[in-house]
Amino acid sequence: MPFAVTVDLVMLTVRADALCVLLIRRAIPPHEGAYALPGGFVRDDEDLTDAAIRELSEETGVHHPAAHLEQLATYGAPGRDPRARVVTVAYLALLPEAPTPTAGSDAAEAVWLPVAEVPPLAFDHERILRDGVERARAKLEYSPLAAAFCPPEFTIAELRQVYEAVWSARLDPRNFHRKATSTPGFVVPTGRSTTGDRGRPAQLFKRGPATALYPPLLRAG
Structure with a gap:
């Protein structure tokens, strides 16, 4: 059965003494209007890491090179995306500062939010965010x-x-x-x-x- 591959990014920084994550508000279906992690589909001729960096720039306008970028995990549960069978490779990025994001592509808004104040997220992004935060906590x-x-x-x-x-x-x-x-x-x-x-x-x-x-x-x- 054919399936698509996406990348999603858990981007973390510290702002005002709080751990914050970069989120986008989706401008298109599915989950239009909901907050989600930045990410998108991998192109046929594209490396996974290159796709993650490209999607970050397209959806948020953030070009700041991540101080640390690593693969977090792969998520492929059936039904996680209503459009098709989609497997996503999640990345964890840690930034020393919080550049101001600018929404673009299929994002209506891009914002830094304290992890403790994150609203319900689209797809299975709440699970991916939890995993990313726990990875960061453990690695410290x-x-x-x-x-x-x-x-x-x-x-x-x-x-x-x-x-x-x-x-x-x-x-x-x-x-x-x-x-x-x-x-x-x-x-x-x-x-x-x-x-x-x-x-x-x-x-x-x-x-x-x-x-x-x-x-x-x-x-x-």
Whole structure:
């Protein structure tokens, strides 16, 4: 039985201390008017990753290169798309900043929304979003990917705010600072500090060479 292949993107960033996802509001059937993850059909001559990047640009106007992009999972349950038998390959993208999206193609609107405030989504995108958020939360325990949400140079407080936003939990500042700076290869001092009129200057760090965190920074509970 012939089937179509699509790509969908779970794009996450941290805005105003909240984990946010990029959503589009569909301008065409099916699920016209409903919110959904950015995505679309893969062309015959197109690589999956190239399709994901193209669809992101066409539907949202976001051209910002993802700090981190990886395949999340494949979803192919019968009936997940009323148009035909459709298998989708979902991608997870983590961005250090939130560029302003512009709706285009078959999207009526493109917006960043806090994950905690996401309305019902089209197709099976609620499941895909849950899987993407859980992947991001888990990877922050064992990998240095929290830095993918940060600018090239950041303070430990900014890094902690990423963990708090993604994990939806408050962390002890001193304990986190000790763990982050003592984990081999996680962060590296730049030799520079923040400047400003309020508070003491804070030391600036950059992402270190580690590809895995040992010991991991585990979530409580």
